[in-house]
Amino acid sequence: MFLPGLRRLIGLYAVRENDPVLATAQFQALARQILMLYAFLGLNAVGLAYAHYGLAPDWVVIGPPFVLVLAVGGRSLSWIRAARRPLQGRQAFAQLRMVNRFTVILGLSASLWASLLYGRGDSASDMHVIFFLTITMMFCMQCLAHLRSAAHILTTIAVPYCLYFIAFGEPMVQMAVVSYVLVLIGSTAMQSFAYRDFCHLVDLTAENGRLALTDMLTGLPNRRAFTARLEEAVAQAAATGGRFGVGMIDLDGFKPVNDSLGHGAGDAVLREVARRLEAAGLGWVARLGGDEFGLIVEGEADLEAIGGQVCALLRQPYLLREGSAQIGASVGFARFPEAAAGAETLVDRADFALYHAKTCRRGSAVCFAPAHEAALRRDAAIEQALRRADLAREFHLLYQPIVDAVSGRVEAYEALARWQSPTLGAVSPADFIPVAERSGLIRDLTRAMLGQALDTMRRWPADRRLSFNLSAHDIAAPESVDGLTAIVVASGIDPGRIVFEVTESGLMRDLGDANRALASLKALGVKIALDDFGTGYFSLSYLQRLPVDRLKIDRSFVTRLTEDATSLAIVRSILDLCRHLDLDCVVEGIETADQMLLLRSVGCRMMQGYLFHRPMPADAIPAFEAAAAEPTRWPGPCSEAA
Incomplete structure (x- = not known):
């Protein structure tokens, strides 16, 4: 006491x-x-x-x-x-x-x-x-x-x-x-x-x-805490000569979980992802927002091996109250000081490595390398040239026909953008379109190219359609859709002759917003095509919820068509699906007569590829139309780039 x-x-x-x-x-x-x-x-x-x-x-x-x-x-x-x-x-x-x-x-x-x-x-x-x-x-x-x-x-x-x-x-x-x-x-x-x-x-x-400094959903540190911790790590490593790695983790296929099972299930998946990452003890983990997580790995650890562990860990099934879910993950790493000596630049490098992983090696880990540095410099040069570009003068369109392989009639032309930069020369769409999307310039480019395509379309026969590609950013906001609508209305072209193509990956970024945007365009009278079908995480059940009129089967199935029975079976299944859902179907990438005949034998009519013609300038279309109209002639393989 x-x-x-x-x-x-x-x-x-x-x-x-x-x-x-x-x-x-x-x-x-x-x-x-x-x-x-x-x-x-x-x-x-x-x-x-x-x-x-x-x-x-x-x-x-x-x-x-x-x-x-x-x-x-x-x-x-x-x-x-x-x-x-x-x-x-x-x-x-x-x-x-x-x-x-x-x-x-x-x-x-x-x-x-x-x-x-x-x-x-x-x-x-x-x-x-x-x-x-x-x-x-x-x-x-x-x-x-x-x-x-x-x-x-x-x-x-x-x-x-x-x-x-x-x-x-x-x-x-x-x-x-x-x-x-x-x-x-x-x-x-x-x-x-x-x-x-x-x-x-x-x-x-x-x-x-x-x-x-805490993410309320998962209990992990948030982006603010991640930035502070990263700056501390940079200062400490710079003072002691140490090394460490920064990782950006992005979930693959997370949107379908939200859309099919509900946001409650999506939140449960994010909490389980956080729990698995923390329990694994691979590094200091934070949730940066949405389905993106950050990872700081101290010392000389093998980053690719850690990334492989993360991907394998997050691929395991998620048992939820609403049902079972399956997702994946892609990881991008940057190491201090090799990749960068500052916190902000390290994150940029890790983000670029993540972008490369999602583009080329989805579901795996990529470490930032010297080759990526060259790609970053190239993209920076492309972005600067894009910002200075005179869109009307430097950009032009080529048109590739979409043909009815049974009747030989040309059904539509797909508009494909090309850029001849005065400083960079000819720049591939595979290079400038991703840069335009990341920099926010894609909307201006889309509007300029759509106006040009509609002007060209006035000289076509009245039954020819225009197939025009839209980026996910073009349908991401109501004002973007309103701008596209205004261009179509101002052109005086019948909206029913226009087909807007969107990709699976573009729709999956936010299926709800995409559905509303496509419904708005559909109300205008245009047709909607789902491009590169079969290559992403798209669920067939979404076809009933989206206002889609046609599917375009990706060329990757066509290249193996004659020697791979599985590819042919997949194409046949998609054709059957289209018939049951009353959807048009176009197969891309036809390069040989054997491919065309095989596809025609399983019921495919609408085709597109080099067998019929390469992308051509607008002034070459009349000659192609004349050749295609001859009943005894098929357009053969075109060896020249028109």
């Missing part, structure tokens, strides 16, 4: 080292107030010494305040230096313990000095001494309110002197000290309440800070 009580009593005068956040806050609060405390104490001591000069020996009047001013001056310089680099953790605890020790020394010294001066003069001088002790103590306690142990030390030092003056002082002194004791009791109680509120505020601030 006695020992626990004694420990609690001692605890009132000690700095507890169980809360570093509170210690840091206490240090910061004292740093703003303790210089005022020292200044007040020094000035009051000088004033008391001046009032008693000649009433007491010089060593009593001059010596103690001189030492006190030197002491508080030295401590003031120490605090000024400490305030320039705010202390945390152990350093903050050490500084607070020093405040406690210095409070004991100052409190006892000031009280002892005041007692030596008491009784040396008249009653006014004695009241001045009492005033010095009480007012100085009260002000110091107020300044030390955020460090309760120091305030308790001053209170304890004041008690014996108060009892002494009450017992042996003159009546006026006794009344003054009694008043001081009452004020001291009230002040101590108020300080106790204020200190409790201060601790609560510190806890609340710390919690808010933690929440500001």
Whole structure:
């Protein structure tokens, strides 16, 4: 019973080292107030010494305040230096313990000095001494309110002197000290309440800070925390010559989970992804937003091997309340300092490696390499040239026919953009279209090319359609769709002669927005084609939900058609699907007569490829039309690039 009580009593005068956040806050609060405390104490001591000069020996009047001013001056310089680099953790605890020790020394010294001066003069001088002790103590306690142990030390030092003056002082002194004791009791109680509120505020601030750095869905650190941690890692590695890796993780096939099972299932998948990544212990993990996660891997670890582990880990099935889900992941890594020496550039390099993984090696990990550096420089040059480009003068369209292989009739022409840059020369669409999409320039390019294609279309026979490719960015916002609608309406062309092609990957970015955009275009009267069908994560059930009129089977199935029975079976299945859903079907990439005849034998009519003609300029279309109209002639393989 006695020992626990004694420990609690001692605890009132000690700095507890169980809360570093509170210690840091206490240090910061004292740093703003303790210089005022020292200044007040020094000035009051000088004033008391001046009032008693000649009433007491010089060593009593001059010596103690001189030492006190030197002491508080030295401590003031120490605090000024400490305030320039705010202390945390152990350093903050050490500084607070020093405040406690210095409070004991100052409190006892000031009280002892005041007692030596008491009784040396008249009653006014004695009241001045009492005033010095009480007012100085009260002000110091107020300044030390955020460090309760120091305030308790001053209170304890004041008690014996108060009892002494009450017992042996003159009546006026006794009344003054009694008043001081009452004020001291009230002040101590108020300080106790204020200190409790201060601790609560510190806890609340710390919690808010933690929440500001935490992703609410998964409990992982968020993008803000990731950026701060990455900057710390860069600074530490730069100082020590260390190395580390930064990884960007993007989930493959996550959108279909949201769309088919609901957002609750999608959230459950994200929480499970976070749990798996944390449990694997491969590095410091954060959720950056959406279905993207960040990873910081310390040291010389094999990044590709870690990336392979991440991909394998996230490929495992997800058992949800709504059903089972299957997704994948692609990872891009950049290593410090080889890839970059700054945090922002490291993230850019890792993002580029991720883009390369999703484009070329989906479901795997890619480390940023010198070849990627060259590609980045190339893309940067393309972007700058795109921003300066005169779209109407530098860009032109080629047209590739889509043919009914049974009747030989030309059904439509697909418009294909080409760019002849004055600085870069001929730039492939495979190079400039991804750059235009990433830089946000694709919408301007689409509008310019659509206007050009519609002008060309005026010279075609009335039953020829235009097949025109749209990027995912072209249907990502209502204003983009409104712009396309305005161009079609202004052209005066029958919207029913226009087919807008969109890719599976473009639709899967946000199926809900894509559905609304396509429905708006469909209401205009245009047709919608799903391009590159069969190469992505597209679920067949979505075909019932999207306003699609035709499917374009990807050329990858055609190249293996004559020697791979599986490819032919897939094509036949898609053709059957189109017949049952009342959809048109076009097969791309036909290059040989054998491919054409084989496809025709399984019921395919609409075809597109080099067998019929390569993409041609607009002025070559009349000659092609004339040749195609001859009943005894099939357009043969075209060896020249028209």
